[in-house]
Amino acid sequence: xxxxxxxxxxxxxxxxxxxxxxxxxxxxxxxxxxxxxxxxxxxxxxxxxxxxxxxxxxxxxxxxxxxxxxxxxxxxxxxxxxxxxxxxxxxxxxxxxxxxxxxxxxxxxxxxxxxxxxxxxxxxxxxxxxxxxxxxxxxxxxxxxxxxxxxxx
Numbered sequence: 360x361x362x363x364x365x366x367x368x369x370x371x372x373x374x375x376x377x378x379x380x381x382x383x384x385x386x387x388x389x390x391x392x393x394x395x396x397x398x399x400x401x402x403x404x405x406x407x408x409x410x411x412x413x414x415x416x417x418x419x420x421x422x423x424x425x426x427x428x429x430x431x432x433x434x435x436x437x438x439x440x441x442x443x444x445x446x447x448x449x450x451x452x453x454x455x456x457x458x459x460x461x462x463x464x465x466x467x468x469x470x471x472x473x474x475x476x477x478x479x480x481x482x483x484x485x486x487x488x489x490x491x492x493x494x495x496x497x498x499x500x501x502x503x504x505x506x507x508x509x510x511x512x
Contacts, residue, residue: 375425439502
């Protein structure tokens with residue numbers, strides 16, 4: 360288990376492999392982001408995107424799937440969830456057939472002043488496609504447990 364004390368500012372992790380399908384793009388969008396350039400192949404061809412693209416919110420969900428999958432064994436995080444993120448940018452459309460991966464860089468880690476059992480980690484997150492283009496970028500905050508006192512001895 361990785362606790363707040365195990366997270367080092369400057370650490371870069373690259374992980375994940377997520378193959379994007381047309382069916383998934385359309386299915387997600389019909390449920391959550393029903394715009395024609397996400398749901399209708401023909402209409403999308405005539406759009407400013409020139410073809411079907413994934414919803415940005417879908418790309419966020421794909422990142423989350425990769426992040427959860429990357430937490431195995433010793434990499435399992437003592438996470439308490441996230442209070443939010445800053446600077447979310449969708450930079451390049453994600454299309455059927457794209458293969459995504461993720462890159463994170465820890466930019467801050469600090470214990471809570473009011474709750475001694477936890478702290479907050481800030482990370483720059485990028486999702487990249489198969490050519491290395493950054494398709495999504497954001498700064499995320501995550502809450503993590505600190506190492507339990509009995510585990511330190």
